[in-house]
Amino acid sequence: MKRRNTPTKEAVLSVLSSSTKAMSPDAIAKKIDVAIDRATIYRVLNRFCEDGVLHRVVADDGKQYFALCLKCDENEKPLHHFHFRCKNCETIECLPLPVNFTIAKGYEVESVNCVLIGVCKDCA
16 A cells, blocks of 8 residues: 655654664654654554565564665565674664574464674674
Protein backbone atom coordinates (compact mmCIF):
# COMPACT_ATOMS: atom_id res chain seq x y z
CA MET A 1 0.00 0.00 0.00
CA LYS A 2 1.33 3.44 -0.91
CA ARG A 3 1.66 5.66 2.14
CA ARG A 4 1.77 9.41 2.04
CA ASN A 5 4.97 11.17 2.86
CA THR A 6 5.02 13.43 5.92
CA PRO A 7 7.61 15.73 7.51
CA THR A 8 7.84 13.26 10.39
CA LYS A 9 8.66 10.33 8.10
CA GLU A 10 11.17 12.44 6.22
CA ALA A 11 12.84 13.49 9.48
CA VAL A 12 13.12 9.89 10.76
CA LEU A 13 14.43 8.67 7.42
CA SER A 14 16.94 11.53 7.25
CA VAL A 15 18.36 10.67 10.68
CA LEU A 16 18.69 6.98 9.81
CA SER A 17 20.18 7.77 6.40
CA SER A 18 22.96 9.78 8.02
CA SER A 19 23.93 6.89 10.33
CA THR A 20 25.96 3.81 9.47
CA LYS A 21 24.72 2.07 12.64
CA ALA A 22 21.36 0.89 13.87
CA MET A 23 19.68 3.41 16.16
CA SER A 24 17.24 3.22 19.04
CA PRO A 25 14.03 5.27 18.93
CA ASP A 26 15.43 7.47 21.72
CA ALA A 27 18.62 8.18 19.74
CA ILE A 28 16.51 9.00 16.67
CA ALA A 29 14.28 11.35 18.70
CA LYS A 30 17.32 13.28 19.96
CA LYS A 31 18.48 13.98 16.40
CA ILE A 32 15.10 14.91 14.87
CA ASP A 33 14.58 18.61 14.27
CA VAL A 34 10.75 18.52 14.20
CA ALA A 35 8.35 18.19 17.13
CA ILE A 36 7.43 14.52 17.44
CA ASP A 37 6.27 12.31 20.31
CA ARG A 38 7.54 8.81 21.11
CA ALA A 39 4.35 7.08 19.95
CA THR A 40 4.64 8.70 16.53
CA ILE A 41 8.30 7.72 16.22
CA TYR A 42 7.44 4.09 16.99
CA ARG A 43 4.50 4.17 14.56
CA VAL A 44 6.73 5.55 11.77
CA LEU A 45 9.49 3.03 12.52
CA ASN A 46 7.03 0.11 12.54
CA ARG A 47 5.51 1.20 9.21
CA PHE A 48 8.96 1.51 7.67
CA CYS A 49 9.68 -2.06 8.85
CA GLU A 50 6.40 -3.30 7.35
CA ASP A 51 7.28 -1.62 4.05
CA GLY A 52 10.80 -3.08 3.98
CA VAL A 53 12.55 0.27 4.36
CA LEU A 54 14.04 -0.59 7.78
CA HIS A 55 14.80 -3.69 9.72
CA ARG A 56 14.42 -4.10 13.44
CA VAL A 57 17.11 -5.51 15.68
CA VAL A 58 16.16 -6.66 19.17
CA ALA A 59 19.41 -6.71 21.11
CA ASP A 60 20.35 -8.77 24.13
CA ASP A 61 19.46 -5.77 26.33
CA GLY A 62 15.85 -6.03 25.11
CA LYS A 63 15.98 -2.68 23.32
CA GLN A 64 14.88 -2.25 19.72
CA TYR A 65 17.21 -0.70 17.18
CA PHE A 66 16.45 0.18 13.57
CA ALA A 67 18.65 0.27 10.48
CA LEU A 68 18.05 1.08 6.83
CA CYS A 69 17.63 -1.89 4.51
CA LEU A 70 19.82 -0.40 1.80
CA LYS A 71 21.58 -3.69 1.15
CA CYS A 72 19.15 -6.22 2.56
CA ASP A 73 19.03 -8.34 -0.53
CA GLU A 74 20.73 -11.56 -1.48
CA ASN A 75 22.99 -9.83 -4.05
CA GLU A 76 24.67 -7.45 -1.60
CA LYS A 77 24.09 -8.36 2.05
CA PRO A 78 22.02 -11.36 3.10
CA LEU A 79 18.50 -10.66 4.26
CA HIS A 80 19.31 -12.74 7.34
CA HIS A 81 22.55 -11.34 8.67
CA PHE A 82 24.35 -10.85 11.95
CA HIS A 83 24.42 -7.67 13.99
CA PHE A 84 27.18 -6.64 16.38
CA ARG A 85 26.60 -4.71 19.62
CA CYS A 86 29.62 -3.05 21.18
CA LYS A 87 29.48 -3.20 24.96
CA ASN A 88 31.73 -0.12 25.20
CA CYS A 89 30.10 2.42 22.86
CA GLU A 90 26.74 0.56 22.76
CA THR A 91 26.40 0.86 18.98
CA ILE A 92 24.80 -1.83 16.87
CA GLU A 93 25.87 -2.41 13.29
CA CYS A 94 24.94 -4.83 10.54
CA LEU A 95 27.62 -7.32 9.55
CA PRO A 96 27.70 -8.64 5.98
CA LEU A 97 27.87 -12.24 7.14
CA PRO A 98 25.13 -14.68 6.22
CA VAL A 99 23.41 -16.59 9.00
CA ASN A 100 23.80 -20.28 8.21
CA PHE A 101 21.60 -22.70 10.09
CA THR A 102 19.61 -25.85 9.67
CA ILE A 103 16.13 -26.31 10.98
CA ALA A 104 13.97 -29.36 11.51
CA LYS A 105 11.74 -30.39 8.63
CA GLY A 106 8.31 -28.78 8.70
CA TYR A 107 9.43 -25.42 10.11
CA GLU A 108 9.53 -22.25 8.02
CA VAL A 109 11.82 -19.37 9.06
CA GLU A 110 10.40 -15.91 8.41
CA SER A 111 13.00 -13.81 10.22
CA VAL A 112 16.27 -14.17 12.09
CA ASN A 113 17.61 -12.01 14.92
CA CYS A 114 21.30 -12.65 15.61
CA VAL A 115 23.27 -10.22 17.78
CA LEU A 116 26.93 -10.76 18.58
CA ILE A 117 28.21 -8.88 21.64
CA GLY A 118 31.76 -7.69 22.22
CA VAL A 119 34.06 -4.77 21.48
CA CYS A 120 33.85 -3.10 18.06
CA LYS A 121 36.86 -2.28 15.88
CA ASP A 122 36.64 1.41 16.88
CA CYS A 123 36.82 0.62 20.61
CA ALA A 124 39.35 -2.24 20.43
